[in-house]
Amino acid sequence: MLKNKTVVIGVSGGIAVYKTLDVISRLRKLGVNVNVIMTKSATEFVTPLSFQSLSQNYVVCDMFEDPKTWDVEHVSLAKRADVFLIAPATANVIGKIANGIADDMLTTTVMATKAKVLIAPAMNTNMYENPILQRNINTLKELGYNFVEPESGRLACGDTGKGKLASPEIIVDEVVKLLSKEQDLKGKSIIVTAGPTVESIDPMRYITNRSTGKMGYSIAKEAIERGADVTLITGPTNLTPPQNLKKLVKIESAKDMYEAVLENLDGNDVVIKSAAVADYKPKNYSNKKIKKSDDDLIIELDRNKDIAQEIGKIKNNKILVGFAAETNDLIENASLKIKKKNLDFIVANDLTKEGAGFGVDTNIVKIIDKEGNITEYPKMKKEEVANIILDKIKELLSV
CATH class of the missing domain: 3.40.50.10300 (CoaB-like)
Known part of the structure; x- marks a missing residue:
């Protein structure tokens, strides 16, 4: 059922980037085709080669790098996606999407897609609880964007509270739910x-x-x-x-x-x-x-x-x-x-x-x-x- 499905994964910069490798591995085992877009900050935590090896597709990092195909890259990826997952999603990326800012490959492709978008936030507790971020999240929810709630626990900064990226199992379950939603009311x-x-x-x-x-x-x-x-x-x-x-x-x-x-x-x-x-x-x-x-x-x-x-x-x-x-x-x-x-x-x-x-x-x-x-x-x-x-x-x- 999932073999003809494509998930585009946007990876933004945060210590939880390594967990996204596990997400890709699990999706590939289910037969899902995975394409990855990394922000420049994300590449400081994990190399694009790691994501390329697991996804078995080239990784896009730069709006202006030499194209691998003659398609317009962000439009091509946007159309290809059945689900667009952003994990981890930083406060910065969430803020950009909520306010229509498209200044890198990830945010530009999200702007161009009509696929279901699933956002998995990961950040410091105080950042997550900031009313500006919560306003941005609520704006996106009202627009139909889906979210995987972060977990509570000890964070990389040493604080304890809500902000940990949801476990790869939970993220993959949510992706599969979105991929499996039937078009059973089509034509009605x-x-x-x-x-x-x-x-x-x-x-x-x-x-x-x-x-x-x-x-x-x-x-x-x-x-x-x-x-x-x-x-x-x-x-x-x-x-x-x-x-x-x-x-x-x-x-x-x-x-x-x-x-x-x-x-x-x-x-x-x-x-x-x-x-x-x-x-x-x-x-x-x-x-x-x-x-x-x-x-x-x-x-x-x-x-x-x-x-x-x-x-x-x-x-x-x-x-x-x-x-x-x-x-x-x-x-x-x-x-x-x-x-x-x-x-x-x-x-x-x-x-x-x-x-x-x-x-x-x-x-x-x-x-x-x-x-x-x-x-x-x-x-x-x-x-x-x-x-x-x-x-x-x-x-x-x-x-």
Whole structure:
């Protein structure tokens, strides 16, 4: 399965460089073709010859060295990669990639690749915990870059803490996972709704909810990686949309989202309604800021259209997936929504549980299908929940 796969490994300068030799050896034993790019600093720790001997391919170190082929080197390697691994990744390299700096062969090739990128940081604990580095890491994660967390222990500098390069076994396992991800949704078109909606009161004030969009964005990202054509319809969030979307539609109000879903419904096979859409909107919008007075302010609310319910009436053969975020009577409330909205299944989560719901990177869900079958899942990353949802959709598509 891995014999026709290519991993390009970017090696940056750090004492953990020697561990990358073991990573290459393990990948070669699995039949993976490996190409190596080294930064100038990396060559101060281990010679290019060592990497060349293990990878059995020439090692690229310099943007301007004599080419071994007549291909444009960084473009050729970028296209060749099925996975692009950077190990070890220094704070410097992570900062460059996060900020679009391409001033050597490694960063230039990363900029040119459309392959999945896996970054394995290694550095001093204080550097790793620096808020600037953490901001850069979060930026890259939001853009769809994958990370192998560093380990804790005694570091080369003598300090103890988090910053050791992950073990070669763990790095190789993560590479293999990315190489093995099937394109099992190729040819399928999916609408994903995400984030909150905003219902304006006046030019300054609005009603919204606590949704950050993380669950919907995770679903969109994982669906793209599995080959689907994804239209993401999103309310206001601070997240960076995943790369390679078929279409991105930014909306504000529930009315905007309803119209956007209807407009894009034709030509899509699946609708995943993970957005937290406001149930109500102010009955009257004021064009001018409502001035504070000595009296209480009473705002009358009208009910918004239930988007999932409206889609359920006209979905025909499309698969419709709903979400239920509840604080009580989770199973009962979620089950009622399946029938009312003509859903194929619903993803239910209890907002009162730690690690579930809005603003966190994890979720704890129960999936209920139209036959009433309930499958419970432990706390896991939202990316894992996304793939469970997509697995269930894949089953329904093949029926």
